Amino acid sequence: MKFAKLFEQVLQEEGIPPEWVHTAIQYKSLKKCINRIVDELDEIGLKKKTLSFLLEDGIETDDEFVKADYIFEKHTHSVKPKLIITLRHNAEDNNGELCKDKMTQEIKATLQNIMDNELGLKNVGKVEKYIPKIVEVDNDDNQEVQIVIHLYQDSIFFQMLYQELAALDDLKNSQESKMIQEVQDIGSIIGSITSPTLKKTDLLVWREIFKMYIDSEIFFSTSEFSPGERSVAQSEERLELFFRRIKEKNMLKEFHHKVSVECFNNFYKVNIHLLKALQFQTFNKMAIFKILKKFDKQTSLKGASGFPKLIEHDPFIKESFAHTMCAVISSRLLNIIPQLDDYTCPICCSVTFKPIRLDCGHVFCVRCLVKMQRKRQDNCPLCREKVVMRADEHNLDLARLEYLKLYFPKETKAKQLETEKEIAKEQFEAIYGDQQRCIIQ
Incomplete structure (x- = not known):
């Protein structure tokens, strides 16, 4: 399916609000405008193939170089495209005329006709302002001529697109x-x-x-x-x-x-x-x-x-x-x-009940911190700063503790029970050792 048809179908059948549809890009109208631009270029003698050569690499002979640039000028509420064609040459023949090959001669003749406004622009539209601006630049023995062309239809095209945007x-x-x-x-x-x-x-x-x-x-x-x-x-x-x-x-x-x-x-x-x-x-x-x-x-x-x-x-x-x-x-x-998930300990991945905020700013549950201190691990697991061993009861984040009790009562109670069981097990093993289960042989 062509994009124009698909675009129209989406606007009509996908539940897009009518007020949005009215502001959508007028794709079909812009396509018609492109056709008028092509007609305008043909009318003034700038063929597609010629423009392609000029805009890509330019056309160069031993004595002359012709290059085109297509640029945009942005103003507060408008955008203006312009075509700049530059002719540069280094030598003259005995009659003072520029040396040119056939294509360069044709381009120069076309541009001269544009400048003299000798072509009948009946299909271009209103052409009161259709007067190219000519800028001649002399550089030592080299002469450079710039012809700035403001096309009528492409100005309409881009202004229409700019206003829709x-x-x-x-x-x-x-x-x-x-x-x-x-x-x-x-x-x-x-x-x-x-x-x-x-x-x-x-x-x-x-x-x-x-x-x-x-x-x-x-x-x-x-x-x-x-x-x-x-x-x-x-x-x-x-x-x-x-x-x-x-x-x-x-x-x-x-x-x-x-x-x-x-x-x-x-x-x-x-x-x-x-x-x-x-x-x-x-x-x-x-x-x-x-x-x-x-x-x-x-x-x-x-x-x-x-x-x-x-x-x-x-x-x-x-x-x-x-x-x-x-x-x-x-x-x-x-x-x-x-x-x-925003309040879990990075080590045990459960809620940071009795949260200890280290001097580096990272928070861990008290049980994980105690285990690190027992192992003499002084580096913060997240930033590696040496702050673990100097943490004490003053690092308990009381505000966070009360917040967790308020918003996560079930999770904090479960974590407290788990911690108490772990402490009881450690105390039992400290007194009686690691008791092995009876093995019946």
């Missing part, structure tokens, strides 16, 4: 603001119904939901083999899997507060909204670069290499919806519910 930038900013506000609203409600001090709190349910969401890696992969942003198809598949798992576990029925169900539904809508925005952005970026590739193919002008440099910092091009919104969801929603 500006509209997409505005859409991206407005949609991100809308989604950020939705995330903040959800976060405010969840924060009020997951307080560990409530008699009926939804803390544990939301913790499990958010852990499943984080582990699903819906929009980004942290895999060593394929890290980075996922494709739209992959994100859609993983999002469906996440919500299917929630449904299969009947987790919504575990909520104590009805508003939690409403929050979850809104959370679902935010993710669908983000997925659609990502899909819309992906296809519009594809449309931009595909139309530029088509522009180059049909005209031989180098729009696909020059124009992207002008727009590389535009919000719609520079950063995806996924980058922005996943950061917002993480900082303003997921972080409301502390996850156990």
Whole structure:
């Protein structure tokens, strides 16, 4: 399926909001504009093959060199392409005329006609401002002539593309603001119904939901083999899997507060909204670069290499919806519910009950620290700084200890029981030795 048809199908059949569709890249209109650019170039005598030679390496003879450059000038609300053709020569014949081969002669004749405005430009459109700017540069015995040509139709093409991109930038900013506000609203409600001090709190349910969401890696992969942003198809598949798992576990029925169900539904809508925005952005970026590739193919002008440099910092091009919104969801929603993985000891991988914060800043559970001190291991396992042996009761992080008791009561009690059993075993072995089991022979 051709891209134009696929792009139209996505906009019409994938649930893209109508107001977004109106701001999408007008791919078909831009294709028609390219055809008019080709007609304009033919009209003034600049054939595709000739332009290709001039823009790639130029045309050089013993006495003359002709080279073309296609560049862009960016202004506040507009972009202007221009074709600069440079003629450089070193010698003159007896009559004072430049030495040229056949192709150079034809190019110079064409350019002279453009300068004199002797061609009938009936198919070019309004040509009141279609007057090339001529710049002559003398350099010792060498003479250089630069002819700057502002084509009419390619100016329309790139201005149209530039304005459409500006509209997409505005859409991206407005949609991100809308989604950020939705995330903040959800976060405010969840924060009020997951307080560990409530008699009926939804803390544990939301913790499990958010852990499943984080582990699903819906929009980004942290895999060593394929890290980075996922494709739209992959994100859609993983999002469906996440919500299917929630449904299969009947987790919504575990909520104590009805508003939690409403929050979850809104959370679902935010993710669908983000997925659609990502899909819309992906296809519009594809449309931009595909139309530029088509522009180059049909005209031989180098729009696909020059124009992207002008727009590389535009919000719609520079950063995806996924980058922005996943950061917002993480900082303003997921972080409301502390996850156990963020409070585990790096050595034993269980909750850091009675957390000891070393002078280097790293935190370990007291049992692992005691074992390191017994073995005279002074280096921090994470940063290798010599801080272990000087740690004492003053390194106990009391604030973190109370926090863990409040948000992870089951885990801290289990860790305390495990620690007490381990201490009792050590004390028993210290008195009676390592008792072997009876062996019946």
